[in-house]
Amino acid sequence: MSVVSAATGYALIGLWGGMMLALAYYIYRQQGVDDTSEFVTAGGRAQLGLATASFAVTWMWAGDVVGVPEYVGFVGIAGTWMYAAPAVLSGLLVIPFALRMRRLFPQGYTYSEYFIERFGRRAHLVVVLVILYTMVLGGIVQLYVGGFVIGGLTGIDPNVVMGLLMLIIGLYILVGGLWGSLTTDFVQFVSAIILVVLFIPLLLFEAGGPGLVYEDMISNLGEEASVYLSMQHFDPIGDFFLPYALGLGVWGIVSLSTWQRVFAVRRDKTTRFLTIGAIGVFTIISMYAVIGFVGLAAFEIDFTGEGGVHPENLSIEALGLLPEWSLILFMLVLLMVLGSSTDSYLTALASLTSRDIFYQNVSRDASDEAQLWVARGASIFFAFIIFIGTVWALDNVGFVTLLLASGIGATGLAGPFALSLFWHKTSSTGFITGVVCSQLVSAYLFLGSPALPLWTEFPLWQIMAIGHAIAITLTLVVSLVNPDDFDFEAIEHSDATVRADGGEER
């Protein structure tokens, strides 16, 4: 269903792209993004407002505009907390990690470089591989929504939409690095606030106001109303809450884009920006649920696709109720939100390639200028990889499946990472065994089929729980058998900046 013309869609993408590129160039000139520290961590001097806005928009994915109404379509109003709470939980769980890391490594580039100091190069390589695929998947999730929603609303081929989005985002990250991401994120944050404070209420009142929406929901839902309109609708918790909580609930701990923002602010402000940012995300994600409420009021839900609206399409159908002028503005805002999340993953991938792959494993003599060039080249390379991955995913994988699958990487890494930070006996062998076995078993269970030996079907949340259990148990057991005796204080009292770079001066 296209509700605005393709020409309008192209004009909007062009307008958005022009604005973002101009902003990135402005911040490139203003902040002097001419060394790796500025490109990767904004030099560790970003202000609280900028960092909080960036953390929030990185965390509230563009996919939420589709995902939350879909959850509401499947679960009812309880879908609001089932979707929003895990995202917030992630912000809470990352706090002890962030405080500990910033004590050990006050100003690291990427958190993954910590593993070189703690365990050596083999463990570091394992971490890099896990981060690499989770960040690429994260980028694919964002772009997927861009193609699905913007393509759906304008009638433009989703692949063309995705190609244009990725080209623009790749270019502005190429110019401004993390500074470009932070600055465009702030504008995108303000846009998201406008979306939830103005446009979603407008949609609500287009549908007759909250009172009438409630009455229409009761009428449309019939006997199902008492279930759909209860916050205590716990039955679908295994399908909708637990996979999200066990995967994306710990995503913040392993997400390089989170750590870039942690390292971008002064370390005496760490918990403040994480707390306000994460709880703020809950309020904004909850507002997206209103799109789902309007959908439940305006359309009959049909799970077979033969009549009524399937929950997967609830968002697009409900947004179609907006008047055309506001829908055009809504799409512009949506482009902003889309860009903010995708650019964060792209910056993270560029940083990972430059620091963890090129500098740490290819050329230890590389100059700062060479690292910066690799980071910039990687931003274009991974823009292409994410685009190709999304074109494939759009035809082959459902959105919620893709969203939940992207959390699997976190299940293998979060527990062993915690043990490495807080337990001195955690050994390199234990860490590697835990992470690798957990990822292999999770992938086997998730991607396998009955034709494979020993394969058993588990619900997704159980696969994630198994992933956590294997990672933590193996790391613990192997470390007990073959313990390390790591001296954290030795790092804490040394020049942590140098240590974070694997023993090299910047």
Add this chain to the structure above:
Amino acid sequence: MIGQTGFVVLVALIWLSATAFGGLVVYWFLRQGFAEDGVESGQQFEPEPWSYTKVSLLIWVGFFVLLLALLVIAG
């Protein structure tokens, strides 16, 4: 099941919270700007004091209490 008044209050409450959050972050940005003045790239600061961390944890406790209350009231 949530009643009509409860539903209207819920939507209003979420809207107010989102507006307050947006307002706070924009206020911080307008007051502070982009970067710390006079700070060089990679400069180190003291670790976060426990008093700051405690305030953050209290905010988290308040948030989860509110969330639980919402689950009970709108059950």
